[in-house]
Amino acid sequence: MNPLNHVAIIMDGNGRWGLKYKNSRNAGHKAGLKTVEKIIKETLKNKIKFLTLYAFSTENWKRPKKEVKYLFDLLETFLVNRIEDLNNQNIKLKIIGIKNFSKKLNKLLIFCEKKTAKNNKLQINLALNYGSKTELINAFKLLSKNKEKINIKNITKYLQTKKIPDPDVLIRTGNTKRLSNFLLWQLAYSEIFFEKKLWPAFNEKDYNKIIKNFKNIKRNFGSIS
Ligand code: FPP
Numbered sequence: 001m002n003p004l005n006h007v008a009i010i011m012d013g014n015g016r017w018g019l020k021y022k023n024s025r026n027a028g029h030k031a032g033l034k035t036v037e038k039i040i041k042e043t044l045k046n047k048i049k050f051l052t053l054y055a056f057s058t059e060n061w062k063r064p065k066k067e068v069k070y071l072f073d074l075l076e077t078f079l080v081n082r083i084e085d086l087n088n089q090n091i092k093l094k095i096i097g098i099k100n101f102s103k104k105l106n107k108l109l110i111f112c113e114k115k116t117a118k119n120n121k122l123q124i125n126l127a128l129n130y131g132s133k134t135e136l137i138n139a140f141k142l143l144s145k146n147k148e149k150i151n152i153k154n155i156t157k158y159l160q161t162k163k164i165p166d167p168d169v170l171i172r173t174g175n176t177k178r179l180s181n182f183l184l185w186q187l188a189y190s191e192i193f194f195e196k197k198l199w200p201a202f203n204e205k206d207y208n209k210i211i212k213n214f215k216n217i218k219r220n221f222g223s224i225s
Helices: 014-022 025-045 058-062 065-088 103-116 132-145 152-157 204-215
Strands: 006-010 050-057 091-096 122-130 169-172 191-194
Touching (some): 014 025, 025 050, 025 065, 025 122, 025 204, 050 058, 050 065, 058 065, 058 122, 065 091, 065 103, 091 103, 169 204, 191 204
Parallel strands (some): 006 050, 006 169, 169 191
């Protein structure tokens, strides 16, 4: 059986779910947050060490201002209300992406990272204002500036995921089959599961089914053994 150390998720389908059931995209984001809570619990139960959630991409700024504001207000409320409990559960929170939000949110994100920095039961990487191409370009710039050799080890050390093992599993909900500029380097050998359900409808049973399927896959990383 394959060990499962890291699950990455593209939480797609909030907007469509919200429009379908509540006549509002933002209601979909609110419901999506409930799924986030469920999946964190289930990740702990499954003793998985890393969970990476794609919460806001560099391309998501193109959305209407009102929706962007709603998403960041939701994030802020979530962190203010839940950080104490996440910390008590020995969960470490790390932000991947560029922190160029409001001063208040930047401060809150740094506070949460510092507060939970020593925790080691589960690390949640929240991808916020994250784009894989920008991450790679920044890594190449640093390599060039420091006159370092271009090789896998050196590129990896300049990525924001430098101390995080590559995902074993990528899940994308929402019935869409694309990577949307998410962890393009890190997903090279991940097992990918495209899920038809929209993120707010995704549940523990769906998650455990994927985990079970993953554990039984024969992974050979390019070899034939
Ligand atoms: C994609 O669905 C989802 C997002 C861009 C935001 C994800 C946010 C959450 C799950 C809730 C907040 C999370 C945290 C951690 C506070 P979409 O809106 O692109 O859906 P669509 O494809 O149906 O339009």
